[in-house]
Amino acid sequence: MQNFDYMTPTRLIFGKDVIVKLPEVMEKFGKKILLTYGGGSIKKIGLYDKVKELLSGFEIYELSGIQPNPKYDPSVMDGVRICKEEDINVILAVGGGSVLDCSKAIAAGACYDGDPWDLISYKVKAQAALPIVDIITLAATGSEYDCGGVISRTETNDKIGYMDPHLFPAVSFLDPTYTFTVSKKQTAAGCADAMNHIMEQYFCEDSSILNDGFMEAGFKSLMTNAKKCLENPEDYTARAEMMLTCTYGCNGIYALGNSQTGWPCHGMEHALSAYYDITHGEGLAIITPRWMKHILTEKTVGRFVKYGVNVFGIDASLDRFEIANRAIDATYKFFESIGIPMHLREVGIDESRIGEMAHHVAVNEGLEHAWAPLLEEDIAKIFTDSL
Amino acid sequence: MQNFDYMTPTRLIFGKDVIVKLPEVMEKFGKKILLTYGGGSIKKIGLYDKVKELLSGFEIYELSGIQPNPKYDPSVMDGVRICKEEDINVILAVGGGSVLDCSKAIAAGACYDGDPWDLISYKVKAQAALPIVDIITLAATGSEYDCGGVISRTETNDKIGYMDPHLFPAVSFLDPTYTFTVSKKQTAAGCADAMNHIMEQYFCEDSSILNDGFMEAGFKSLMTNAKKCLENPEDYTARAEMMLTCTYGCNGIYALGNSQTGWPCHGMEHALSAYYDITHGEGLAIITPRWMKHILTEKTVGRFVKYGVNVFGIDASLDRFEIANRAIDATYKFFESIGIPMHLREVGIDESRIGEMAHHVAVNEGLEHAWAPLLEEDIAKIFTDSL
Numbered sequence: 191m192q193n194f195d196y197m198t199p200t201r202l203i204f205g206k207d208v209i210v211k212l213p214e215v216m217e218k219f220g221k222k223i224l225l226t227y228g229g230g231s232i233k234k235i236g237l238y239d240k241v242k243e244l245l246s247g248f249e250i251y252e253l254s255g256i257q258p259n260p261k262y263d264p265s266v267m268d269g270v271r272i273c274k275e276e277d278i279n280v281i282l283a284v285g286g287g288s289v290l291d292c293s294k295a296i297a298a299g300a301c302y303d304g305d306p307w308d309l310i311s312y313k314v315k316a317q318a319a320l321p322i323v324d325i326i327t328l329a330a331t332g333s334e335y336d337c338g339g340v341i342s343r344t345e346t347n348d349k350i351g352y353m354d355p356h357l358f359p360a361v362s363f364l365d366p367t368y369t370f371t372v373s374k375k376q377t378a379a380g381c382a383d384a385m386n387h388i389m390e391q392y393f394c395e396d397s398s399i400l401n402d403g404f405m406e407a408g409f410k411s412l413m414t415n416a417k418k419c420l421e422n423p424e425d426y427t428a429r430a431e432m433m434l435t436c437t438y439g440c441n442g443i444y445a446l447g448n449s450q451t452g453w454p455c456h457g458m459e460h461a462l463s464a465y466y467d468i469t470h471g472e473g474l475a476i477i478t479p480r481w482m483k484h485i486l487t488e489k490t491v492g493r494f495v496k497y498g499v500n501v502f503g504i505d506a507s508l509d510r511f512e513i514a515n516r517a518i519d520a521t522y523k524f525f526e527s528i529g530i531p532m533h534l535r536e537v538g539i540d541e542s543r544i545g546e547m548a549h550h551v552a553v554n555e556g557l558e559h560a561w562a563p564l565l566e567e568d569i570a571k572i573f574t575d576s577l
Numbered sequence: 578m579q580n581f582d583y584m585t586p587t588r589l590i591f592g593k594d595v596i597v598k599l600p601e602v603m604e605k606f607g608k609k610i611l612l613t614y615g616g617g618s619i620k621k622i623g624l625y626d627k628v629k630e631l632l633s634g635f636e637i638y639e640l641s642g643i644q645p646n647p648k649y650d651p652s653v654m655d656g657v658r659i660c661k662e663e664d665i666n667v668i669l670a671v672g673g674g675s676v677l678d679c680s681k682a683i684a685a686g687a688c689y690d691g692d693p694w695d696l697i698s699y700k701v702k703a704q705a706a707l708p709i710v711d712i713i714t715l716a717a718t719g720s721e722y723d724c725g726g727v728i729s730r731t732e733t734n735d736k737i738g739y740m741d742p743h744l745f746p747a748v749s750f751l752d753p754t755y756t757f758t759v760s761k762k763q764t765a766a767g768c769a770d771a772m773n774h775i776m777e778q779y780f781c782e783d784s785s786i787l788n789d790g791f792m793e794a795g796f797k798s799l800m801t802n803a804k805k806c807l808e809n810p811e812d813y814t815a816r817a818e819m820m821l822t823c824t825y826g827c828n829g830i831y832a833l834g835n836s837q838t839g840w841p842c843h844g845m846e847h848a849l850s851a852y853y854d855i856t857h858g859e860g861l862a863i864i865t866p867r868w869m870k871h872i873l874t875e876k877t878v879g880r881f882v883k884y885g886v887n888v889f890g891i892d893a894s895l896d897r898f899e900i901a902n903r904a905i906d907a908t909y910k911f912f913e914s915i916g917i918p919m920h921l922r923e924v925g926i927d928e929s930r931i932g933e934m935a936h937h938v939a940v941n942e943g944l945e946h947a948w949a950p951l952l953e954e955d956i957a958k959i960f961t962d963s964l
């Protein structure tokens with residue numbers, strides 16, 4: 191077990207109708223709120239009106255139109271400008287991981303005099319951030335329980351994951367009923383994103399009985415509950431279990447003390463969605479089984495055996511590589527079964543920019559230091575295998 | 578899944594030699610420290626000297642002699658007095674759960690003008706507490722990651738578990754090497770305590786795939802690693818896994834959203850150790866299998882089946898009650914195998930005060946509301962079966 195230093199101070203208020211606590215929560219932070227959200231789905235489900243009604247005694251400024259793979263310009267820049275001009279006390283992010291990630295960048299940028307990109311690109315370390323409260327409407331990224339975010343900068347094809355301990359949300363509201371209307375496509379993509387978050391921590395040099403069991407339960411929870419959510423979008427228990435399993439995805443709790451893995455699939459997928467703006471979870475689902483096949487060696491086979499036996503119930507007496515290959519195939523088939531397009535061509539990516547993307551990943555993501563190291567040619571091969 | 582409101586803001590600094598971070602951690606809270614500890618084991622392992630050396634620039638006051646089942650008088654009272662007289666900034670608890678529990682009561686009492694028992698007995702709600710840092714030397718209670726403590730008041734045979742969100746440790750240092758010298762008796766008792774913490778959350782009306790898998794991994798981790806620690810007390814990995822598995826025991830993370838269980842074994846054991854001052858983990862191990870047998874009914878059998886199949890690998894095709902009984906027997910045999918005396922008589926308790934203790938539990942612990950409700954006669958029966 192490796193040494194670690196862990197803290198997640200976020201308060202989780204979870205369950206049906208918990209939003210009634212919103213006013214008393216916001217009150218502690220001040221009266222001037224920047225309300226951030228995306229394309230209007232929160233209006234369709236009545237959540238926007240509910241929030242405005244609950245916060246009628248507050249002074250609310252709005253930043254809407256935050257896109258998936260949230261953009262530095264205009265979203266982050268606009269948000270920072272409003273916070274500074276209006277002297278905002280607290281950001282209330284209502285939506286999925288993209289809205290929250292964008293809000294984190296705004297929260298840090300609002301307390302910094304220079305270009306917020308300095309913070310996102312780690313040129314400068316944040317010294318403070320505005321407090322963030324969120325109401326999550328999509329089970330996927332786990333941003334509601336971690337201190338990181340991913341921001342895209344279109345002109346440079348950069349999609350950067352940045353982390354800073356100032357960026358833990360102070361309070362996250364998680365009401366599973368807000369995810370009842372999430373489309374089948376986004377439900378499946380959210381599941382794939384969360385599956386991959388656990389994989390990025392599971393496939394490592396060593397682990398413990400505790401962490402392995404926790405993560406294997408996470409895989410099983412996601413697979414079982416995603417199917418239930420697709421069959422019956424208003425299955426409260428399935429939506430709730432899905433939501434909690436996703437929440438733990440990125441704050442480290444699934445694997446405290448595990449050795450580092452390098453998060454290779456996220457490193458590769460960030461290029462795909464930076465160059466082509468595809469749905470992050472779909473990109474992950476497409477490349478994950480190809481990455482697994484590519485890194486399957488004598489060194490890694492043991493972890494795939496454990497994964498295959500404990501998650502998919504594959505017969506432990508089979509040959510190790512047979513178990514591993516069956517586990518990888520089962521992973522592919524699971525993603526396919528929940529309706530994810532499993533080829534890059536299906537999401538509009540052809541071979542034309544693979545070399546460029548592989549180079550970008552090799553230069554920027556440090557995957558030569560991953561548990562199963564990936565060089566530029568490995569990355570290009572995985573992209574090509576994914577076509 | 579039930580609604581919940583969860584937060585654990587404690588920072589965990591875990592691993593070998595992490596204590597070097599102690600000065601920078603303490604610096605944030607101020608210069609005047611109350612150092613609390615127990616009977617001197619921290620001196621034997623050199624930890625006392627190490628702490629004093631690292632904190633040479635601080636002003637340190639000491640409260641030593643804190644006993645297992647820590648006492649309101651003199652320990653809590655003395656600690657509160659020192660904090661008030663010396664205007665202490667922060668408490669540094671070095672030891673096991675008893676030292677930390679006592680320190681929590683002191684931290685709250687130091688910020689309250691009246692009798693600290695008002696806070697412990699919930700007569701008055703704490704409005705503040707001194708910050709607490711701890712260095713844990715025993716894997717057992719999980720007090721390093723929760724906001725609760727248990728305090729005994731000898732003259733009234735009260736042993737009260739109290740909780741308050743002000744009492745989360747700010748920082749917990751967990752170095753598994755400090756547990757290398759823990760005796761076989763205390764290693765086993767710590768394991769039993771932590772096993773029971775998970776059981777108190779596992780045996781409930783409903784659960785999720787995620788929580789069940791997490792808790793089942795917790796059981797397996799404790800059983801496997803306790804045996805390794807007993808065989809080789811300096812097995813770093815086993816001590817480390819044991820420590821982390823115990824840490825999660827009481828802050829709720831194992832079972833967020835599960836329905837409440839009432840923590841019946843803790844309710845009953847508190848009477849045993851209040852009346853007879855026995856080792857808490859041993860008391861729990863003795864009564865747990867008897868409690869299980871007593872509550873095994875058509876209503877509860879399903880959870881015991883899950884426990885038996887997933888934790889002990891019992892054949893799932895057997896009759897449900899057969900599986901449940903085998904699981905209960907396996908629990909008993911596990912505790913016996915790690916050297917725990919499995920009869921109350923072996924720890925000095927006979928039938929003479931069973932009626933009195935059962936009455937005390939029935940009046941004070943609310944176990945008629947537990948998942949499997951226990952009335953005074955049930956409690957007396959479980960105690961008698963445990964003789």
